[in-house]
Amino acid sequence: MIVEIGHYALTLALGLSVVQCVLPFWGARVRDPALMAVAAPAALGAFAAIAIAFAALTCAYIVSDFSVVNVVENSHSMKPFLYKISGVWGNHEGSMLLWVCILTLFGGVVALTRNSLPERLKALTLSVQASVTIAFLLFILFTSNPFARAVPAPFEGRDLNPLLQDVGLAVHPPLLYLGYVGFSISFAFAIAALIDGRIDAVWARAVRPWTLTAWVFLTLGISMGSYWAYYELGWGGWWFWDPVENASFMPWLAGTALIHSTVVMEKRDALKVWTILLAILTFSLSLIGTFLVRSGVLTSVHAFATDPERGTFILIILMIFIGGSLALFAWRAPMLRQGGIFAPISREGALVLNNLLLSTACATVFIGTLYPLALEGLTGGKISVGPPYFEMTFLPIAMPLIAIMPLGQTLAWKRGNLLGAAQRLMAAFALALALALVVLAVTRGGPVLALLGVGLGFFALFGSLSEIVTRSWSRGMPLSTAWRRARGLPRSAWGTAIAHAGIGVTVLGIAATAWGVESLAVVKPGETISAGHYALRLDGVTPYTAPTYRANVARFSVFRGGVPTGTLEAEKRLYTPRGMATTEAGLMTRGLGQLYVGLGEEDPTGGIGVRLYWKPFVLLIWIGTLVTAFGGGLSLTDRQLRIGAPARAKARRAQPGDGQADALATS
Structure with missing residues (x-):
C-alpha cells in the first residue's frame, strides 16, 4: 500500500507542477495577482507530494520490500541499515527521484520567501522551475519508475553495488545534487528575467544567494567524491579526469564565474547579459552531466544507466531546455539595457578576467570530455582523452587564474591602482617566495611545476588573508583596535578571504603530490x-x-x-x-x-x-576544499545577501514618485 501511495504521489506532483507552470506564467503575462499567487502553494504542494514519494521508497528499502524491482536490484535483507538508506539513491531510479525531490525543495524555499522578491519575478521564476520539474517527472514515470513491482517477488535482493556501500557514497550524491539542482534556481531567475525584459541590481541580489548555496554544496560534493575515489577504488589517486568527474567539475567552474559576475552586476550594474548567459550555461552543464551519467554513453563506476531509451529521453530534455533557453537569450538579450562603465584596471576588470579564464578552463574540460563521444558518434572511431590532455590545457589557465586572485581582491572598484595593489601584496609575495625556496632546499629540488604550485598556493593563501589585514590595520594602530575593526568587517569579506585561502591550501596539497x-x-x-x-x-x-x-x-x-x-x-x-x-x-x-x-x-x-x-600533505587537498566551502557558507550569512530588508529600507528612504523608489517598492 505504501508503494502505491508513493506512485500516486508522483503523479499528483506532476499535476501540481503543471498548475505551477501554467497559471503563474499566464498571471504574469496579464498581470493578474491572483494567478501569480498560485505559484507558491503549488510549489509547496509539489514538494510535499514528491517528499511523500521519496519517503515511500525509503520505507520499502528499510523493510526490504522485495516486491519492488528497485529494492530487489539494489538491496539485501542483511545489508547494514545505513546502506539500506543510501541504496535509495545508489541507483538510477532512486537517484532521479532524489534529484526531483531536491529540485522541488528549492522551489518550495523560493515560494516561502515573502516580501523579498517582486511578485512578477517570483511567479515567473517558479513557473520556469516547474517546467524543469515536469520534464523530469515525465522521465521518471515513463522510463524510470522506482515503484515498479516484481512479479513474482523474490525471497532475497541482489544487494547494492559493493563500490557504493561506503559512508562517502552515502553523503556524496545528496551533496552533489544539492549543487547541480541548486543552479536550476539561478537558471529559472535568468529565464524569468529574459521573459520579463528586466534585469537590475534587485535581480542580482536575488540570484546570488541561490548561486552561492548551490556552489557550496557542489564544492562539498566534488570534494567528498574525490576522497571516496581516493580511498575506495584502490588506485591511490584523487582525480583522474574521468568524464563523470568532469561532468560535476564543469558546472563548478561555470558557477564560480557566475558568483563573481553577479557581484559585479550588484555592485556596478554591469555585465548583465554575460551574467544571464552564465546562469543558463551553468545549469545547462548540470543537465549535460545528468545526461552523461544516465544515458549509457559512458562506462564508469559513477554511471548509473545503460538504457538507450533513457538517454534519448534526457537528450530531448537537453534540447528543449538548453536550446530553448539559448534561443530566448539570443532574442531578448539585445533588448536589455547595458550597465555601468568601469576602467580595465579595477576590481570589476579583474573579475571580468577571472570570468574569461574560468570560462576558458571550462571549455577545455568540455572539449576533452565530449569530443571522444562526438567522434565515436559521427565516425565510429574511438580515442581516449586522459590526464595528459587536461594537464597540458587546464593547468596553463589555472595557474594565472590563481595568481591574479589576490590581486583582483585588492584592487578598488571602478578604477584601481595596479601599482598600489601590488605594493600591498608585496609582503604576501615575499613570504610565499621564501617558503617556496625553503621547500626547494628541503626537497633538494623537485618538479618545476610542483615548486611553482607551492609558490602559487602560498601566495593565494597569504594574499587572500592580506585583504583582511589591509582593511583592519594600518601602521601604528594598536592590535586591539585592528581586531575590533576586523570583527566589524562584513561577513562576506571574511567569507571571500577564507574561500580564496582554501583554494590556496588545496593548491598546496595538489603540488605536494609530486613528492609522493x-x-x-x-x-x-x-x-x-x-x-x-x-x-x-x-x-x-x-x-x-x-x-x-x-x-x-x-x-x-x-x-x-x-x-x-x-x-x-x-x-x-x-x-x-x-x-x-x-x-x-x-x-x-x-x-x-x-x-x-x-x-x-x-x-x-x-x-x-x-x-x-x-x-606527504595530501590531506591539504580536502582540507582546502572544506575551508573554501566554509568561506562560501560564511558569506551566505551576511546581511547583504538578505535581499528583502535592504530593498525595503531603500524604498522607505526614497522620495515618492522617484523611479527608483517605484521599482524597489515592489520588492
Missing part, C-alpha cells in the same frame, strides 16, 4: 616493503566473514626509522550476492600525510601483491 613515493612488491608474511621514511611488515592475512561478503584482511606493522608507529589493515572482499570483488585500501594518517596500502592478487608462492604509497 610509491612502492610495488609481492610480500610474504614477515617480509617488509618501504616507501619514504616508512617500512611496513606483513604480519599475516586472515579471513573474515560478514553477512554479505567474505574478506581476506592483511595486517601490517608500520615502522619509521626502525621504531614501531602502529598497525594498518587492508582488505580484499568478495560480495557473495553479486559475486563482485573489491579492494579496501588501508590508510594511516601521519600529520597531513598518509600511508596508503592497496592489495593485489595472491601469488602462487604464498605472497600477496602490495602497492604502498607515502603521500
Whole structure:
C-alpha cells in the first residue's frame, strides 16, 4: 500500500507542477495577482507530494520490500541499515527521484520567501522551475519508475553495488545534487528575467544567494567524491579526469564565474547579459552531466544507466531546455539595457578576467570530455582523452587564474591602482617566495611545476588573508583596535578571504603530490616493503566473514626509522550476492600525510601483491576544499545577501514618485 501511495504521489506532483507552470506564467503575462499567487502553494504542494514519494521508497528499502524491482536490484535483507538508506539513491531510479525531490525543495524555499522578491519575478521564476520539474517527472514515470513491482517477488535482493556501500557514497550524491539542482534556481531567475525584459541590481541580489548555496554544496560534493575515489577504488589517486568527474567539475567552474559576475552586476550594474548567459550555461552543464551519467554513453563506476531509451529521453530534455533557453537569450538579450562603465584596471576588470579564464578552463574540460563521444558518434572511431590532455590545457589557465586572485581582491572598484595593489601584496609575495625556496632546499629540488604550485598556493593563501589585514590595520594602530575593526568587517569579506585561502591550501596539497613515493612488491608474511621514511611488515592475512561478503584482511606493522608507529589493515572482499570483488585500501594518517596500502592478487608462492604509497600533505587537498566551502557558507550569512530588508529600507528612504523608489517598492 505504501508503494502505491508513493506512485500516486508522483503523479499528483506532476499535476501540481503543471498548475505551477501554467497559471503563474499566464498571471504574469496579464498581470493578474491572483494567478501569480498560485505559484507558491503549488510549489509547496509539489514538494510535499514528491517528499511523500521519496519517503515511500525509503520505507520499502528499510523493510526490504522485495516486491519492488528497485529494492530487489539494489538491496539485501542483511545489508547494514545505513546502506539500506543510501541504496535509495545508489541507483538510477532512486537517484532521479532524489534529484526531483531536491529540485522541488528549492522551489518550495523560493515560494516561502515573502516580501523579498517582486511578485512578477517570483511567479515567473517558479513557473520556469516547474517546467524543469515536469520534464523530469515525465522521465521518471515513463522510463524510470522506482515503484515498479516484481512479479513474482523474490525471497532475497541482489544487494547494492559493493563500490557504493561506503559512508562517502552515502553523503556524496545528496551533496552533489544539492549543487547541480541548486543552479536550476539561478537558471529559472535568468529565464524569468529574459521573459520579463528586466534585469537590475534587485535581480542580482536575488540570484546570488541561490548561486552561492548551490556552489557550496557542489564544492562539498566534488570534494567528498574525490576522497571516496581516493580511498575506495584502490588506485591511490584523487582525480583522474574521468568524464563523470568532469561532468560535476564543469558546472563548478561555470558557477564560480557566475558568483563573481553577479557581484559585479550588484555592485556596478554591469555585465548583465554575460551574467544571464552564465546562469543558463551553468545549469545547462548540470543537465549535460545528468545526461552523461544516465544515458549509457559512458562506462564508469559513477554511471548509473545503460538504457538507450533513457538517454534519448534526457537528450530531448537537453534540447528543449538548453536550446530553448539559448534561443530566448539570443532574442531578448539585445533588448536589455547595458550597465555601468568601469576602467580595465579595477576590481570589476579583474573579475571580468577571472570570468574569461574560468570560462576558458571550462571549455577545455568540455572539449576533452565530449569530443571522444562526438567522434565515436559521427565516425565510429574511438580515442581516449586522459590526464595528459587536461594537464597540458587546464593547468596553463589555472595557474594565472590563481595568481591574479589576490590581486583582483585588492584592487578598488571602478578604477584601481595596479601599482598600489601590488605594493600591498608585496609582503604576501615575499613570504610565499621564501617558503617556496625553503621547500626547494628541503626537497633538494623537485618538479618545476610542483615548486611553482607551492609558490602559487602560498601566495593565494597569504594574499587572500592580506585583504583582511589591509582593511583592519594600518601602521601604528594598536592590535586591539585592528581586531575590533576586523570583527566589524562584513561577513562576506571574511567569507571571500577564507574561500580564496582554501583554494590556496588545496593548491598546496595538489603540488605536494609530486613528492609522493610509491612502492610495488609481492610480500610474504614477515617480509617488509618501504616507501619514504616508512617500512611496513606483513604480519599475516586472515579471513573474515560478514553477512554479505567474505574478506581476506592483511595486517601490517608500520615502522619509521626502525621504531614501531602502529598497525594498518587492508582488505580484499568478495560480495557473495553479486559475486563482485573489491579492494579496501588501508590508510594511516601521519600529520597531513598518509600511508596508503592497496592489495593485489595472491601469488602462487604464498605472497600477496602490495602497492604502498607515502603521500606527504595530501590531506591539504580536502582540507582546502572544506575551508573554501566554509568561506562560501560564511558569506551566505551576511546581511547583504538578505535581499528583502535592504530593498525595503531603500524604498522607505526614497522620495515618492522617484523611479527608483517605484521599482524597489515592489520588492
